[in-house]
Amino acid sequence: MTPAPVPAEPPHARRGAVLALTTGAVSMTLIDMTAVAVALPTLQADLNISAGSAQWVVSAYFLALAAGVALGGRLGDSFGHRRCFLIGVAVFGAVSAVAGAAPSIEVLVAARVVQGLAAALTLPAGQALLVDTFPESERGRALGLYIGIGSAFVSLGPLLGGWLSEDLSWRWVFLINPPIALAVLATGLFALRTETQVPTRSPLDVPGGLLLAGVMVALVLGIGAAGTSAPPIAVIAAAAIAIVLGIVLRAFERRAPQPLLSASLLRRAAFAGGLAVSACLQLALIGLVVYGAAWLQDGLDLSPLTAGAAVLPATLTFLVVAPLGGAVADRVGSRMPMVAGTALLTAALAWLAVTVPDDSYALLLPGFVLAGAGLGLAVATTTRAVLSAAPERERGGASGLLYTSQQFGSALGAALLGAVLVAVERSALDHHLDTITGATPTLRAQAEQALRAHDVTAGLPAAIADAVTDALGSGTAAAFAVGGVAALVACAVAYISQGPRKRRQSAPRPQQGAGAADEHPART
Numbered sequence: 001m002t003p004a005p006v007p008a009e010p011p012h013a014r015r016g017a018v019l020a021l022t023t024g025a026v027s028m029t030l031i032d033m034t035a036v037a038v039a040l041p042t043l044q045a046d047l048n049i050s051a052g053s054a055q056w057v058v059s060a061y062f063l064a065l066a067a068g069v070a071l072g073g074r075l076g077d078s079f080g081h082r083r084c085f086l087i088g089v090a091v092f093g094a095v096s097a098v099a100g101a102a103p104s105i106e107v108l109v110a111a112r113v114v115q116g117l118a119a120a121l122t123l124p125a126g127q128a129l130l131v132d133t134f135p136e137s138e139r140g141r142a143l144g145l146y147i148g149i150g151s152a153f154v155s156l157g158p159l160l161g162g163w164l165s166e167d168l169s170w171r172w173v174f175l176i177n178p179p180i181a182l183a184v185l186a187t188g189l190f191a192l193r194t195e196t197q198v199p200t201r202s203p204l205d206v207p208g209g210l211l212l213a214g215v216m217v218a219l220v221l222g223i224g225a226a227g228t229s230a231p232p233i234a235v236i237a238a239a240a241i242a243i244v245l246g247i248v249l250r251a252f253e254r255r256a257p258q259p260l261l262s263a264s265l266l267r268r269a270a271f272a273g274g275l276a277v278s279a280c281l282q283l284a285l286i287g288l289v290v291y292g293a294a295w296l297q298d299g300l301d302l303s304p305l306t307a308g309a310a311v312l313p314a315t316l317t318f319l320v321v322a323p324l325g326g327a328v329a330d331r332v333g334s335r336m337p338m339v340a341g342t343a344l345l346t347a348a349l350a351w352l353a354v355t356v357p358d359d360s361y362a363l364l365l366p367g368f369v370l371a372g373a374g375l376g377l378a379v380a381t382t383t384r385a386v387l388s389a390a391p392e393r394e395r396g397g398a399s400g401l402l403y404t405s406q407q408f409g410s411a412l413g414a415a416l417l418g419a420v421l422v423a424v425e426r427s428a429l430d431h432h433l434d435t436i437t438g439a440t441p442t443l444r445a446q447a448e449q450a451l452r453a454h455d456v457t458a459g460l461p462a463a464i465a466d467a468v469t470d471a472l473g474s475g476t477a478a479a480f481a482v483g484g485v486a487a488l489v490a491c492a493v494a495y496i497s498q499g500p501r502k503r504r505q506s507a508p509r510p511q512q513g514a515g516a517a518d519e520h521p522a523r524t
Contacts, residue, residue: 017191018133019142021184022126025089026150028180029119032061032173033410034157034289039165039173046170049105060109062414063220064116065123066407067213070261071206072117073124073399081125081132082192086185088122093181100174111174124399129192131387131399143387144326144380149319156315159308166305208256211249216408218242223415265390265398270334273497274386275405277338280490281378282409284345287417287483288314288371292352292364295476299469300361313365314372321376326384328377334385335498341378342491344370349484356477357470378490385498413486417479425475432467 036058043057076084095114102108127146134142164172222238253259266272289311296307325337348371355363383402390398426448433444447464 014191015133015142017187018129019145021187021191022085022130023146023149024180024184024187025085025122025126026146027153028089028177028184029065029092029122030150031153031157031160032115032119032177033058035161035164035173036061036157039161039170042165043170047105047108056109057105057112060112061116061119062407062411063217064113065119066216066220066404066411068117068120068209069124069403069407070212070401071209072120072122073128073401073403074209075121076125076128076399081128082188084121085125085129086188086192088118088120088125089181089184089188092118092122093178093185096174096177096181100171120403123403127383127387127399127402141323141326141330143383144323144376146380156308156312159305159312162303162305162308208249208253208259208261211245211252212261212404214245215242215249216404216411218245220408220411220415223412223419261401265401268389269497270385271389271398273493274334274382274389275401276493276497277342277378277382277490278386278402279405279409279412280486280493281342281345281375281382282406283413283416283486284349284483284490285375286410286413287349287479287486288352288368290414291417291421291476291479292368295356295472296361298472299356299359299476310361311368314368314375317369317372318376321373322380325377326380329381329384333498334381334388335494337377337381338385338494338498339491341374341376341381342487342494344374345378346374346484346487346491348374349480349487353477353480353484356480357473359469359473374487378494382494413483417482420482421475421479424478425471428474429467429471432470433464436463436467 040057072084072088092115095111095118099108099111099115102111130142130146161173164170164176218238218241222235222242249261253261293307293311296302296310302310325341328337348367351370352364352367355367386402387398429447433447443461443464447468
């Protein structure tokens with residue numbers, strides 16, 4: 001049976017509506033990653049739960065999104081990006097209302113899992129719709145706006161979460177989502193009247209998706225356990241499970257008729273390299289946003305609202321540079337802006353790591369601005385490189401794998417940087433306490449408790465409080481340094497994978513053929 005023709009290219013007015021609704025959806029789903037984290041203390045007190053239980057409100061969403069997004073992309077390819085996008089937005093909005101009204105931690109965590117799965121359906125479908133809607137000559141600029149605005153909302157999450165939880169209630173962090181979802185659905189029904197690509201109706205690799213999810217969850221939990229008081233056997237067991245599941249996944253994917261991890265895609269240097277760069281960027285971003293905001297509160301004693309405002313220079317710089325980076329990539333290809341952006345991010349994180357011990361926001365500010373510029377150049381152009389390297393009929397799956405790499409990078413970053421932070425903080429505190437003659441066992445215990453709580457106002461003697469603050473600074477500097485290493489790795493991978501050899505393969509675009517995008521790796 002001959003497939004139906006691909007729908008005609010939408011007019012400019014419709015393209016603007018598609019950009020608006022996909023941007024609204026990504027902002028709604030991504031802001032939950034940071035806004036909820038700031039609201040955790042009030043949520044914890046209101047539901048009368050432990051700090052460990054409260055942390056699952058964040059982790060459940062994060063892991064569900066990371067585990068489900070690759071399969072969500074394939075669902076878009078099989079059943080239509082428009083259909084999956086609208087269903088995902090509707091479910092996300094509805095379950096956000098459930099989360100906002102949750103009477104217990106169990107209901108809230110369950111709602112967060114469903115939120116993560118709905119986001120896993122929405123995000124790759126929305127990104128594929130955007131790529132299908134805009135021609136290649138305008139795609140980089142559109143992706144720059146899409147990613148820039150979405151990332152701005154991620155960065156504004158702490159500010160919004162702090163304001164809502166302080167002046168209203170932590171429940172409004174979730175209850176703001178249903179109105180946004182309704183607006184996106186209304187716009188989508190107008191702007192997306194038909195599918196932008198014909199669904200493939202190919203079989204889904206559900207076992208592959210479950211195995212991939214198992215590998216990621218085991219790795220993240222194992223690395224996270226390494227930074228806690230968990231016994232070493234727990235870390236070893238998690239690593240062993242991840243290795244075994246990885247081996248099974250590789251064997252299964254070789255025999256699957258429609259593998260989730262497409263070998264043809266992963267053999268493309270621009271695609272595979274772009275995934276690696278994306279994961280490293282997200283790992284570095286966790287160090288910047290999460291631990292940067294935490295240090296502003298713990299080390300510089302800023303309120304959550306003020307700390308959120310203090311990172312606005314990075315957000316604003318990102319918003320300005322991201323569309324420009326996309327426009328540059330449209331002209332010269334993705335390699336140059338990817339390399340330049342990751343190099344700037346490396347320099348920014350190195351600067352932050354060096355200046356943290358000085359306890360001065362004025363010294364941190366250039367690092368935040370430089371990091372925003374680097375991320376603005378690199379993130380949008382990396383997305384463009386990955387999606388442009390994929391054939392049109394595989395862009396939903398490619399988008400899913402891109403989001404998988406991003407969310408895995410975030411989850412890995414949270415676990416790895418958290419483990420590094422805790423280890424360095426403990427070591428630095430022990431070192432500082434050893435130099436204080438009046439550090440009795442009782443005071444040491446109080447200092448360790450203050451360090452765990454990140455609270456230096458617990459009535460400690462000045463010298464002990466300074467030791468705790470210095471330890472917090474050492475841990476934050478180490479987190480920035482590890483993020484900088486990840487950015488440097490991303491720079492090297494971008495330089496190699498998006499190399500000039502791609503440009504030599506560039507040829508005039510064929511007049512017909514669904515795989516025309518494959519013929520232009522030079523412009524990825």
